[in-house]
Structures are given as C-alpha cells and as structure tokens.
Amino acid sequence: MGRTDTEVRTYERDAEGDPHDTREDRVVKPIKTWKGYVWDTWDLPKDQRRLLFKVDAFVLTFASIGYFLKNLDQTNVNNAFLSGMQEELGMWGNELVTSVSIWTVGYVVGQIPSNLLLTRVSPRWVIPALELGWGVATICTASVKSYEALYALRFLVGLFESGFYPGIHYMLGSWYTPSEIGKRAMIFWLAGSIGMMFSGFLQAAAYTGLHGHGGMAGWRWLFVIDGIITIPLALLGFLFFPNLPQSGVKTWWTTQPEHDLAVSRMKAIGRAGKVPWTKAKVIRILTSWHTYLLPLCYIIWNNGSPQPAMGYWLKSFNDAKHPPVPGTTFTIPQINNLPLPTTGFFVLVALTWGWLSDGPFRGARWPFIYAGALITLTFSIILRQMPLYDNINGRIAVYWLANIGGGAGPLIFSWVNEICSDDTEKRALLIAMGNDLAYVVQAVAPNFVWKTTDFPAATKGYTWSIVLQVLLILETALIQLLLWRDRRRAARLDDSDSSLRAPSADSDGSPLPVDDVVK
Numbered sequence: 001m002g003r004t005d006t007e008v009r010t011y012e013r014d015a016e017g018d019p020h021d022t023r024e025d026r027v028v029k030p031i032k033t034w035k036g037y038v039w040d041t042w043d044l045p046k047d048q049r050r051l052l053f054k055v056d057a058f059v060l061t062f063a064s065i066g067y068f069l070k071n072l073d074q075t076n077v078n079n080a081f082l083s084g085m086q087e088e089l090g091m092w093g094n095e096l097v098t099s100v101s102i103w104t105v106g107y108v109v110g111q112i113p114s115n116l117l118l119t120r121v122s123p124r125w126v127i128p129a130l131e132l133g134w135g136v137a138t139i140c141t142a143s144v145k146s147y148e149a150l151y152a153l154r155f156l157v158g159l160f161e162s163g164f165y166p167g168i169h170y171m172l173g174s175w176y177t178p179s180e181i182g183k184r185a186m187i188f189w190l191a192g193s194i195g196m197m198f199s200g201f202l203q204a205a206a207y208t209g210l211h212g213h214g215g216m217a218g219w220r221w222l223f224v225i226d227g228i229i230t231i232p233l234a235l236l237g238f239l240f241f242p243n244l245p246q247s248g249v250k251t252w253w254t255t256q257p258e259h260d261l262a263v264s265r266m267k268a269i270g271r272a273g274k275v276p277w278t279k280a281k282v283i284r285i286l287t288s289w290h291t292y293l294l295p296l297c298y299i300i301w302n303n304g305s306p307q308p309a310m311g312y313w314l315k316s317f318n319d320a321k322h323p324p325v326p327g328t329t330f331t332i333p334q335i336n337n338l339p340l341p342t343t344g345f346f347v348l349v350a351l352t353w354g355w356l357s358d359g360p361f362r363g364a365r366w367p368f369i370y371a372g373a374l375i376t377l378t379f380s381i382i383l384r385q386m387p388l389y390d391n392i393n394g395r396i397a398v399y400w401l402a403n404i405g406g407g408a409g410p411l412i413f414s415w416v417n418e419i420c421s422d423d424t425e426k427r428a429l430l431i432a433m434g435n436d437l438a439y440v441v442q443a444v445a446p447n448f449v450w451k452t453t454d455f456p457a458a459t460k461g462y463t464w465s466i467v468l469q470v471l472l473i474l475e476t477a478l479i480q481l482l483l484w485r486d487r488r489r490a491a492r493l494d495d496s497d498s499s500l501r502a503p504s505a506d507s508d509g510s511p512l513p514v515d516d517v518v519k
Contacts, residue, residue, distance in 0.1 A: 037359045058240045063168040064191035080219035095147045106158025114163025115432035128237030133160035139227030142220040166432040173417030178363030185410035186354030246273030270421040298434035304468035305406040310339040310399040312455035324389045341400045350407030365415035375405030377469035384462035
C-alpha cells in the first residue's frame, strides 16, 4: 500500500453529541521539513511537541541512563576479580565463570515474567523497583565474605536487571508512533554500548582513589560506587516514570488534555490496551506465527555479529617465539586503543539508521535488517578469507568497519511493537522472548564457535556469522511474505469492512501511515 503525506484528526463530540463540532483537533503528521528529519517533534503541533518533550525527558532520559548503569553493574564483577577479589575470596578455580553463569540464570528467568507484569502493574512502579533491586544487590556485594555469597547476590542482580531492557522497549512502543520510535529505541540501546566503553575508566578511577578508605579494599568500593549511582536514579523513577497511556491512569506530570492526547495518539496507530487472559487468547498467541518468527528474527540478529577480534590480532604480533611479522609489534596502549574507532563507526551508522527509518523510510524497519545482514555478511567473508598479516593497514580498516552493519536490533523490536500493536500482552511477551532467548544462545554458542584459542583467525566464528546473516535475510523475507499473506487474507474475508479495520503493518511489514489506520 502506498504512503502519502497525510494528516489524521480524531474528533471528540461536544456535550450535545454533534460529531461535526470538534473540541480538540489532534493531528499526527508525517515528516515534511528538514527540521522534522533532524528531530520529529518540529513537524508536530504545539501540544504534541510539549507532550513529547516531557516523555523524552522522563522516559528516554531515564531509560538511557538506567541502561548505562545496568551495563556498569552487570560487568563490574570482572573488574573486581582483577582488582583483588580473586585473592580475598579465594577464587582460584572456575568461580568467576560460575558467578557469570548464575547471573545469566537470573537474567533468563526474570525477563518474560517482568515484561508480562508491565501489562498488569504500572511501569512507574515496576521499572524503578527493578533498578532499585539491582542497585541494592550491587551495594551488598561489597560486603561478601565468600564466593558462595557472591553467587547469591549475582543471581539477584541478574534477576532484577532482566526486565529492564525488554521493558523499556515495550514502554517505547506504548508512547511513541512509527515516525518517532526507531530513533529513540536506537538512542536507548546505544547508551548501553557507549556506557560499556567508559565503564572500565570509571571502575579504574574508583579503585585508584578509594582503595583502603574505610578499611575496605578497592574492589569492594567498586560495588559501593556503582550502587550509589544506581539507587538515586531508581528513586527518581518512582516519582517521574509514567504510567501507560492505555491504562487510563493519568501520569501526574501530564495535564488532562495531554493525557487524552497520548491516548488518542496510540489509538490512531492501533496500539491496544490490556485485556484479560483467556484460554482463547492463549491459544491465539500460541498458534500465531508471530510468536515464533518475530523473536527468532532478533535471536539471529543478536548472535550473528562477529566477536571483537582486533585486540587478539594486535597482540599476536608480540609473540616473542614466533613473530608473524618480525620487527612489527604493538604496545599495550595501542592494543587497547586501536580498536576504539570500531565503536565510533558503529554508533554513527546505527544512529543514522534510526533517523532514516523514522524519517525518509516512513517507519520501515526491514530495509535496515537487510542492509545490516548484507554488510555483516560481506565483512565476515572478508575477515575469514583475508590473510592475517599480508596487509596490516588494510586489515585494521576492515576491523574498524566490520561492525557497522550491527545496528538493526532496536529497529527489530520497534517492528515487533508495530506488528503486534493490537495485542499489548503479546507485544510484551514477544519482546521479552526475543531478548531472553537471544541471551541463552549468546551464553552457549560462543563456547563452540568463538573459542578464545581460535583467535585471531577465528575461521569457525566467521563461518557462523556468515550462516546467520544468510538466515537473517531469509527470515526477514519470510516475515514480510506472511504479513503480505495475512493482509490479502483479511481483505478477501471482508472487503466491505476493510475501511473499518485497524491493521498495524502494511503488506511489506512497515507500519501503516495513520490515515490508513484510522478513517
């Protein structure tokens, strides 16, 4: 179905019930100006700009900072292990790996229940409570006397962290329209990626400045500092994080007209509110192809990118016994710093995709899944086949660019939000399933295909990436085919009622322009 520059107005009858006399004229417009392509609110009426300013401030900002802190609290155990925890707790065996595995168990167990809870309990309470839980557990880790106590607290950290990432994606789908959600999902996701870059510096600074203060080792202060940063944000979340527009409960920082506007915006794009769980609903979800193919799309994407190999490659030049290129070596700072442009290029391309998807591509997500798969496929083939040491500068350039195709993940979840607009429970479930099962595969597969001993060549790993990128292309095409089939089937069943239907996706899988959703 074609897309045109259109407007949608939802009318509210006056007290006498005249449908032609409007009290409010709420407009959802496509982007039309260059300013709108920079940031979508410029093309919206003043009331929507004011509403979205508040939502961005209280939802997007909280989510991005929270995701940064989640990654900080998730990875701090590795820094602590290298900073004295190993010796103090007697972790001379496989205890660190076990603690990571126990964290993973908590993370996997909690995701689906947490996301489904959001459909019944306001996110204003659930999301900050999760953050408060992992913040408290992180601080408590500073006092552990044995690695058994560490195991228990790492399980709790994983359990509380589990609902944050999928829960925020569900929240974004409950507040933003197709012309707005892609770039915001990308900003949220990249906040965690950027946070991972700086976490090591923050941890090192905390250890250096506080080691021995108050009679505590520096590694214990790492957990205290991380928790102290996390808990205030969680407490602010109880105050500022919003309810769902569809819940019928107005958030205190919105006016009544703004609350009504938020509800109307979601109705205009077919976002449904909660409904009771019934046997028929469960059967409908279990027999829907959405339940299996949409999470699978995210699982394949999540596990298909090559593992970072540049550091291993740079370090291999320093082999004293068998130098691959005699006379060429790299210092420790070079080994740590030369891979950094990889993240810079990746972030730049991913942000561009978020803006393009919402703007010129009118909410289409699938082009960037294809583009990412093709780019990653190409670089995986190059890295697999390219001689390791014949062209040093050329291989550095390839490493820097190898991850630029990895930015489709937030757009996949935006696509799930849009395809499942008419069932909020299903939407929450499938987002959680995708992230949950992706993490299960991510925890297992690298042990077989990305073995540390295989680097820097990692032939098996690059072959794995090649296979998954091909599968991602085929999987995306299948989703588009089934969406097209479902639309054709619906049209044949009741042509006469087609103007009253509210489908959430076009035949190509993109969200419909709002004039096609609400007549």
